[in-house]
Amino acid sequence: MATSELPLYRDLDKPLQRDLDRCVHCGLCLNSCPTYRELGIEMDSPRGRIYQMNIVAGGAPITPSYLEHIDLCLACRGCETACPSGVQYGKLVEAARAEIENKVQRPFFTRLIRGAIFGKLLPSPGLLKFAGRLLHLYEKSGMAKLVRTSGILKLMGSLGEAEKLAPPAEFPSFFESYGKVFPAEGARKFKVAFLGGCIANISFARLNDATVRVLQKNGCEVHIPKEQTCCGALHLHAGIRTDARRLARRNIDALVDGGYDAILTNAAGCGSTLKEYDELLHEETAYAARARKFVSLMKDVNEFLAGLDLNPHMGEMKIAVTYQDSCHLAHGQKVRSAPRKLFRSVPGLEFREMPLSDLCCGSAGIYNVVHNDMAMALLDKKMENVNSTGAEVICSANPGCLLQLRAGVKFHGNGQRVMHVIEVLDEAYRSADSKSLN
Ligand code: SF4
Ligand code: SF4
Incomplete structure (x- = not known):
């Protein structure tokens, strides 16, 4: 069957009653929800949103009020971590948005821009x-x-x-590295593929370069397959599942048969979606098994490196660092200790934990653009916690979070540097290299 003829299973694109029924309305998730903490409104809490999804699942129409409360959710999945009943809230909100996307005609200009x-x-x-x-x-x-x-x-x-x-464009873009293979430094221990992202190839091109260098330092031969494409995370969060599935098939075809030991990303938001391709395509006969294989190889770069005996040839970094957990790494992928372990491996680095490090900073894909007031209110509070640590470097593990935190430093910071965890490792390796040259 040709890819374009595959069925799309749109009928599954709504919250299933079975999954909604897992919520026992205990309210233990409320304090982990940024929008509830900010507004104190039940309908903007996970429990309240599930209650509204239940009403729609029972046949009630989708109202403007329902749209507003579902749209205001950051899909940060903080509630999922807090929930003792195993409610998979991330899947519920994506399905609710897919249903909205299928049933609600958005204004012409909005459709034009989204298209x-x-x-x-x-x-x-x-x-x-x-x-x-x-x-x-x-x-x-x-x-x-x-x-x-x-x-x-x-x-x-x-x-x-x-x-x-908007982040500035970096030149040359990381698209220039597509199709290239970067050899391992020393003996090759792993053959890995790296996914550069979509916008990140333009706005975080130097972060992608740094990621390749750190992997090379750790015995990886790094392949940048040129047929790779956007992961589809932004499409899924917006409820556009048909396009997300199309992109998932393209990435699977581009990577799964390459004989890689791992497929890596440095973007937590992308990683969370890439690790769920098996669920996205589970009913597609031609792709279900390939999607499962893809997911078994998929790793966030922090997770991958923390699992290795890291190359210890790093220069001393006399800096105090604090870390903002990226929601899609901590809550989406349950990866919390890996970045902290990497910090501990850098000589001289002092790590300072900030309060509420796993509460969303307000970035959430394009949330900070479409819900700017809420995003900025969340950022204000985040920066109070950042500033309380006195750290001069703020790290995170997702380009979107880095952008939001840069805005935080601009409006409320003390001149902190904002870096991806990988950039800290890269600086440590480069400093050792420059010392051995002198
Ligand atoms: S995903 Fe985040 S914003 Fe949405 S209900 Fe859960 S905790 Fe609240
Ligand atoms: S989502 Fe979980 S924690 Fe929140 S009210 Fe429902 S059962 Fe309780």
């Missing part, structure tokens, strides 16, 4: 590269400065907010 971003831009390396060049030109020509000082952004609503939070 362009989700359907065209994110899956296309060519368009992403082109957009990256335009962004670079916009920054370098002075146009960005002009727009930011003109006051026009205030009139543009969420588009203006998006411009303020």
